[in-house]
Amino acid sequence: xxxxxxxxxxxxxxxxxxxxxxxxxxxxxxxxxxxxxxxxxxxxxxxxxxxxxxxxxxxxxxxxxxxxxxxxxxxxxxxxxxxxxxxxxxxxxxxxxxxxxxxxxxxxxxxxxxxxxxxxxxxxxxxxxxxxxxxxxxxxxxxxxxxxxxxxxxxxxxxxxxxxxxxxxxxxxxxxxxxxxxxxxxxxxxxxxxxxxxxxxxxxxxxxxxxxxxxxxxxxxxxxxxxxxxxx
Numbered sequence: 001x002x003x004x005x006x007x008x009x010x011x012x013x014x015x016x017x018x019x020x021x022x023x024x025x026x027x028x029x030x031x032x033x034x035x036x037x038x039x040x041x042x043x044x045x046x047x048x049x050x051x052x053x054x055x056x057x058x059x060x061x062x063x064x065x066x067x068x069x070x071x072x073x074x075x076x077x078x079x080x081x082x083x084x085x086x087x088x089x090x091x092x093x094x095x096x097x098x099x100x101x102x103x104x105x106x107x108x109x110x111x112x113x114x115x116x117x118x119x120x121x122x123x124x125x126x127x128x129x130x131x132x133x134x135x136x137x138x139x140x141x142x143x144x145x146x147x148x149x150x151x152x153x154x155x156x157x158x159x160x161x162x163x164x165x166x167x168x169x170x171x172x173x174x175x176x177x178x179x180x181x182x183x184x185x186x187x188x189x190x191x192x193x194x195x196x197x198x199x200x201x202x203x204x205x206x207x208x209x210x211x212x213x214x215x216x217x218x219x220x221x222x223x224x225x226x227x228x229x230x231x232x
Contacts, residue, residue, distance in 0.1 A: 002200055002216070005034070005207035010045070017052035021045040023187070023207045037209050038185030039161055039231040042117035045189075045205055048073070050111075053104030059095035063118040063159040065147050066091045066103070067167070067227055069191050071111030077101035081129045090146045090165070091131035092157045094120070099127035114189065118231055120160040121149065130157050136169050136225070142176060143168045143228065163231035170195070170220035177217050178228065184212040186230045193224025 011022035011029025022029045023043035024036050036042075041062070053073075066073060072086035077093070078100040085091045093101065105111040134146055147165040148156040156164070168176060170193075180186045188197065188208040195201070196219045197208050204224075210216055218226065 001211045002197055003209040004200055004202065005209065007203070007205040010207070017049045019047040021205070023189070037187050037231075039119040039163060040116070040185060040187050040229055041119055042115065043187060043189065043207065043229075044115040046113050046115055048105040048111045048113070050105060050108050054102055056100045056102045058098060058100050059093070060098040061120060061123045062095045063120050063161045063163075064093045064095065065116040065118070065159065065165050067114040067116065067146070067165075067191075069112040069114065069225075071105060071107045071109055073111055073113060074104045074106045075101060075129065075131070077129055079127060079129060083129075083131050085131045088136050089131065089133045090157060091129070092147050092159055093129045094125065094127055094160050096125040096127040096160075101129075114191070114227060116165065116229060118159065118161045118163050118229065121162050122160065125160065132157050134167060139167050139169045141168070141170060141174055143178065161231065163229060166228045166230065168226045168228075170218070170224050170226065172220050172222050175217055175219040177215055178230070179215040180210050180212045180230060182213040184230060184232060186210040186212075186228060188218070188226060188228040191225040191227055194221040195219060195224050195226065196221060
């Protein structure tokens with residue numbers, strides 16, 4: 001089963017400096033049918049105005065992945081980490097026993113990100129943060145693992161969940177497949193372009209919730225950039 005969650009149907013909050021769409025219930029948006037997808041708890045599509053952002057705030061027991069689509073985000077946290085992550089790159093934070101962090105757009109233009117939260121396989125542990133560039137050319141026509149909780153996924157940023165965050169770029173007409181194991185949950189969003197997943201069409205920023213026990217074929221109708229999370 002593939003459930004389509006169109007961009008227009010997502011939760012919406014416009015705070016002026018932040019224009020956010022929520023694939024799952026978040027903050028003041030509540031939909032009992034969209035509380036999460038397996039261990040995937042949050043997928044926010046955030047547009048952050050220039051010279052604004054999220055002031056310091058706490059998290060605990062959550063894996064937080066930020067995929068930068070346009071612009072750049074500057075991170076600072078209570079562990080002493082500070083870093084700037086730009087378009088195409090990824091940062092991860094394991095909140096563990098607790099951490100405070102801020103995320104600011106210090107750029108002169110709007111920054112657009114996907115912020116993804118995945119429930120960890122175990123509570124607690126020391127918090128950690130990391131970031132890494134992932135050139136889009138390396139993802140041409142194939143999925144590259146951006147973040148992973150599995151040993152052996154070399155080059156991926158580590159997270160503490162039985163999950164993988166994958167990225168791919170497809171030219172119009174190109175296809176790839178992804179197998180979702182029994183009992184697992186995949187969620188896919190095209191950051192740009194238009195695709196089909198099997199026979200269903202998804203435009204940029206639509207969501208596809210894919211149940212486990214099946215292999216799907218993803219075909220680009222237009223040049224497309226794809227992010228997929230495969231989790232418990």
